[in-house]
Amino acid sequence: MTAYLRALAAEWTKFRTMRGWVAAVMVAAGLIVGLGLLPGLGGSCGKNGPGSECVLPVGPGGEEVTDSFTFVHQPLAGDGSVTVRLTGLTGRLPGTDSGGPRPGLVPWAKAGLIVRAATTPGAAYAAVMMTGANGVRLQYDFTHDVAGKPGSVSAEAPRWLRLTRAGDTVTAAESTDGVAWTTVGSARLTGLPSTVEAGLFVTSPQYAEEVDDGLGAGAMGGPSHATGVFDRLALAGGWQGDAWKTDVIGAAGGPGGDPGGGAGAPGGAPSGPSGPGTVAAAPDLTTGAERAGDTLRLTGSGDIAPAVPGAAGIGVTISSTLVGTFAGLIVVVVLGAVFVTAEYRRGLIRTTFAASPHRVRLLVAKATVVGGVTFVAGLVAAAVVVTLGQDVLRGNGVYLHPASTATEVRVVAGTAALLAVAAVLALALGTLLRRGVTAVTTAVVVIVMPYLLAMTVLPTPAGEWVLRVSPAAAFALQQASPAYPQVANLYIPANGYYPLAPWAGLAVLAGWAAVALMAAAALLRKRDA
Structure with missing residues (x-):
């Protein structure tokens, strides 16, 4: 241990007395801070006077949510159930440059039954629904999702849905004939009031489509709409009257009245199979409800889900403050390589080996110094830019999703670890190759280039594969x-979503560094200086 500490002290003295190396660390940190604080992204939040502030509702778990849908409802006092038959689910997608909206249904379009603590956005709820491409689901309190039977719905193959409330517990069930029922699951909504709002709902998330123009992945899209056709509505339990109300929850101005312009929903009807009802044509119906006999047609747009950033979401995260990491990475990779190749170029490596004959110990000492210095510099730079960069983004009118303290700590420490381990990998490559230009070029190609290719050139599947197996996987931190x-979204690297979990990504980079260090140690033992 004493010999290692002596080697470590010697390498640290060597590093801090080389002004170019010290300057490189400062430049790397400066790039991270400077690029992160430069005015870049812009938005309209708070830029158009009072009322233009961007505020998302908050769900029961404290998370930001999207809560927008068409709701036909009435109060349910105490326990009770609601049953309905869904005979159709169709949709409209944003139009192309050559025309208006086109037929189509997003995979997470939703039509079904819902029980809510209130009509205010963010209220606790449980819902059973048919989706565009994911079958029947029970979803509750925004983050919980339970799968039912797969399949689709049509007039020829309808699907029956039922919600039953018993105290704080809401149970979802489904049926293909209204006779034989299958339980999808149950949700316990703590603190559910004695009187809730319950009924039918329809919504359809933002549509987003990835576009590859040959120079990288982008996205296009816009609001989508879904229309559900219901009949055979049946009630049991403590329903208060037969007056149904139509609200477009989350619409401008908030819920209230009948924003969709729809008529009242039908009252209770007996259960049992029957033919589909007739719905009057309403081609201009955007959101809302209309009635034809005992059949109800609801059209809605939006989602009931956690709010996420990305092509189908809103705003950005604290990751957007770290745009300078890539530039800083290039600098520390060059530094890691030249920290050893400079001694070969100047012929000083023989002196170093004479002073520290145990070559593996010397290599470990060099790795400790270059990794430690870059970690500290990266930690300070990331902490500064994550803290101050949030104010810059908000000042530019950009909506910024709040992050927990644990997430901020992980992002800051992870960025520092990414830089440090990358510098150690570059050091190992420099030890293997010994020539400065060759080592720097190889280090940049191995460490930096995969990230650049994955984010700007490669199609998403290839880019995600690269971000699983290359050192760039550590950007998942x-x-x-x-x-x-x-939740419908484009979860792709270009939008800040990586194919590996954060620490798994660091493990990939650490694996590369460990293999390179072991190879460098083996060669150091065998070859001459």
């Missing part, structure tokens, strides 16, 4: 928003 399988 900067992901600050979870990817929800039940």
Whole structure:
């Protein structure tokens, strides 16, 4: 240990007395801070006077949510159930440059039954629904999703849905004939009031489509709409009257009245199979409800889900403050390589080996110094830019999703670890190759180029593969928003979503560095200086 500490002290003295190396560390940190604080992204939040502030509702778990849908409802006092038959689910997607909206249904379009603590956005809820391409689901309190039977729905193959409330527990069931029922699951909504709002709903998330123009991946899209056709509505339990109300929850101005312009929903009807009802044509119906006999047609747009950044979401995360990491990475990779190749170029390596004959110990000491210095510099730079960069983004009118303290700490420490381990990998490559230009070029190609290719050139599947197996996998440490399988979005690297979990990404980079260090140690033992 004493010999290692002496070698470590010697390498640290060598590093701090070389002004170019010290300057390189400062430049790397400066790039991270400078690029992160430069005015870049812009938005309209708070830029158009009072009322233009961007505020998302908050769900029962404290998370930001999207809560927008067409709702036909009435109060349910105490326990009770609601049953309905869904005979159709169709949709409209944003139009292309050559025309208006086109037929199509997004995979997570939703039509079904819902029980809510209130009509205010963000209220606790449980819903059973038919989706565009994911079958029947039970979803509750925005983040919970339970799968039912797969399939689609049509007049020839309708699907029956039922929600039953018993105290704080809401149970979802489904049926293909209204006779034989299958339980999808149950949700316990703590603190559910004695009187809730319950009924039918329809919504359809933002449509987003990845576009590859040959120079990288982009996205296009816009709001989508879904229309559900219901009949055979049946109620049991503590329903208060037969007056149904139509609200477009989350619409401008908030819920209230009948924003969709729809008529009242039908009252209770007996259960049992029957032919589909007739719905009057309403081609101009954007959102809302209309009635034809005992059949109700609802059209809605939006989602009931956690709010996420990305092509189908809103805003950005703290990761956007770290745009300078890539530039800083290039500098520390060059530094890591020349920290050893400079001694070969100047012929000083023989002196170094004479002073520290145990070559593996010397290599470990060099790795400790270059990794430690870059980690500290990266930690300070990332902490500064994540802290101050949030104010810059908000000042530019950009909506910034709040991050927990744990997420901020992980992103800051992870960025520092990414830089440090990359510098150690570059050091190992420099030890293997010994020539400065060759080592620097190889280090840049191995460490830096995969990230650049994955983010700007390669199609998404190839880019994600690269970000699983290359050192660039460690950029997953900067992901600050979870990817929800039940939330429609483009979860691609270009939008800040990586194919590996954060620490798994660091493990890939660490694996590369460990293999390179072991190879460098083996060669150091065998060859001459």
